[in-house]
Amino acid sequence: MKWTMWHEAAVLSCLFFFLAWPSPAESVQWNCATCKGITDRFAEKYAETEKGGFGGGNTDWEETYLKEYRRSEVRLLEIIEQLCTKDNHACHALVEEHEELLEEWWKKDESPHTNLYKWLCIDHVKACCPNNTWGPSCRDCPVGREKVCSGRGKCDGDGTREGTGACSCDKGYQGALCEQCTVDHYEEYKNTTHVSCKVCHYGCNITCKGPGLENCLGCHTGYNYVQGQGCIDIDECQRETPAPCPQGMYCVNIVGAHKCFQCNEACDECYGPEANECKKCRDNHVLVEGSCEECDPLCKGCTGVGPENCVKCDVGKGADMVEGVCIECARPCHGCNGPGPENCKRCRMGYKQNKEGICEDVDECQSMCRLQHEVCTNTMGGYDCECEEGYKKNPRGDCVMLLKDEVASEVKKVNMFEKYMKPNKHPKKMLTGKLRVEL
Ligand SMILES: *[C@@H]1O[C@H](CO)[C@@H](O)[C@H](O)[C@H]1NC(C)=O
Ligand SMILES: *[C@@H]1O[C@H](CO)[C@@H](O)[C@H](O)[C@H]1NC(C)=O
Numbered sequence: 001m002k003w004t005m006w007h008e009a010a011v012l013s014c015l016f017f018f019l020a021w022p023s024p025a026e027s028v029q030w031n032c033a034t035c036k037g038i039t040d041r042f043a044e045k046y047a048e049t050e051k052g053g054f055g056g057g058n059t060d061w062e063e064t065y066l067k068e069y070r071r072s073e074v075r076l077l078e079i080i081e082q083l084c085t086k087d088n089h090a091c092h093a094l095v096e097e098h099e100e101l102l103e104e105w106w107k108k109d110e111s112p113h114t115n116l117y118k119w120l121c122i123d124h125v126k127a128c129c130p131n132n133t134w135g136p137s138c139r140d141c142p143v144g145r146e147k148v149c150s151g152r153g154k155c156d157g158d159g160t161r162e163g164t165g166a167c168s169c170d171k172g173y174q175g176a177l178c179e180q181c182t183v184d185h186y187e188e189y190k191n192t193t194h195v196s197c198k199v200c201h202y203g204c205n206i207t208c209k210g211p212g213l214e215n216c217l218g219c220h221t222g223y224n225y226v227q228g229q230g231c232i233d234i235d236e237c238q239r240e241t242p243a244p245c246p247q248g249m250y251c252v253n254i255v256g257a258h259k260c261f262q263c264n265e266a267c268d269e270c271y272g273p274e275a276n277e278c279k280k281c282r283d284n285h286v287l288v289e290g291s292c293e294e295c296d297p298l299c300k301g302c303t304g305v306g307p308e309n310c311v312k313c314d315v316g317k318g319a320d321m322v323e324g325v326c327i328e329c330a331r332p333c334h335g336c337n338g339p340g341p342e343n344c345k346r347c348r349m350g351y352k353q354n355k356e357g358i359c360e361d362v363d364e365c366q367s368m369c370r371l372q373h374e375v376c377t378n379t380m381g382g383y384d385c386e387c388e389e390g391y392k393k394n395p396r397g398d399c400v401m402l403l404k405d406e407v408a409s410e411v412k413k414v415n416m417f418e419k420y421m422k423p424n425k426h427p428k429k430m431l432t433g434k435l436r437v438e439l
């Protein structure tokens with residue numbers, strides 16, 4: 001049993017090895033970056049093993065040892081062991097495959113600085129190409145204006161055995177050799193060896209023949225073409241119709257567009273955000289030195305602050321105009337020629353003019369509130385109509401007797417009321433069924 005498992009594991013790992021590591025018989029296309037990584041790491045480890053594991057290295061014995069160690073097999077193996085990180089299978093495969101090349105280079109070359117990269121990756125492993133060449137046979141990258149891709153792009157596969165060799169141009173450049181400007185760029189400078197492109201102004205509808213708004217070949221939204229001037233930013237805020245902003249907002253022109261912002265709450269229309277930038281004031285406000293001020297509370301519209309500047313008086317608030325000033329009429333009045341109940345124009349409902357011309361309260365209890373068990377209380381301008389104690393209004397409005405336990409709870413309510421609330425004129429009448437009529 002044990003033997004079988006071990007055997008299977010061995011077979012599996014062999015299979016894995018076979019799949020993961022390319023067979024030496026084929027000519028493998030090694031990845032340039034992998035190879036370059038190895039040579040970089042080689043240089044690093046070469047430097048690290050310089051001292052051969054000794055700290056100072058100044059005894060005779062050490063010097064002799066180091067001389068032998070410098071280009072020894074021991075040192076090479078030490079470096080090779082550390083060339084790949086644990087999981088880098090491609091690296092392990094390449095080193096395994098080409099260990100002999102590394103040994104060859106190690107023996108033949110006395111100087112560690114002779115380029116291992118060129119010798120190994122370009123010339124022998126053929127994983128990389130010299131700079132500015134590409135592909136399996138290291139063909140030249142396209143040269144424009146004396147530089148690869150005119151110096152304005154990269155050659156695909158540059159320095160490797162891969163790629164297409166085509167230029168991929170920097171932003172703003174195009175063409176097989178990156179020798180032209182893209183449609184949204186213009187030629188800022190050009191000579192036989194050099195071209196430089198700059199992006200067109202934002203105000204252009206993409207294309208232009210030079211810098212600024214005057215060289216646009218069409219205008220972006222929010223710009224108008226003006227002969228001789230080019231694209232000019234439209235000031236949408238100057239537009240009459242349709243209004244650039246909705247009521248209660250003001251307009252700010254920005255390049256190629258405009259924005260609307262809320263007016264101060266005192267304004268209906270405005271030029272800016274402050275209360276003193278109103279063009280038109282909100283209802284019952286008046287523009288005073290650029291600021292919207294509230295009209296006097298007795299006014300309905302005004303031409304200035306104070307009750308003397310009302311356009312009309314607010315009748316709903318019981319106001320009337322007396323010698324150009326809005327005053328608050330006495331409560332019994334409906335319109336007045338002055339203060340007090342003796343100056344009413346007419347009496348309010350619930351009041352009646354007496355012989356002296358004064359509006360007096362009408363005692364409605366003389367005629368109202370006559371149902372059985374009803375109790376009437378006259379008030380200023382009105383009356384209260386309630387049920388007697390021990391009675392309450394039913395849905396039809398009649399006063400009906402309270403049931404026994406209802407009485408108890410009502411009495412309790414009254415007691416609570418008397419205890420906690422401010423004294424009431426008619427505590428006994430605070431029973432349910434209260435009807436207050438105000439005219
Ligand atoms: C090749 O190009 C690489 C990357 O651009 C650069 O680091 C290297 O110095 C170049 N080599 C030569 C020999 O010019
Ligand atoms: C072209 O312009 C570039 C950049 O200004 C300059 O370095 C180069 O010498 C110029 N070449 C010629 C031939 O004028």
Ligand SMILES: *[C@@H]1O[C@H](CO)[C@@H](O)[C@H](O)[C@H]1NC(C)=O
Pocket residue numbers: 205218219220221
């Ligand atoms: C910008 O150009 C395109 C293509 O010519 C055109 O369809 C579009 O209407 C232009 N836009 C403006 C705002 O003129």
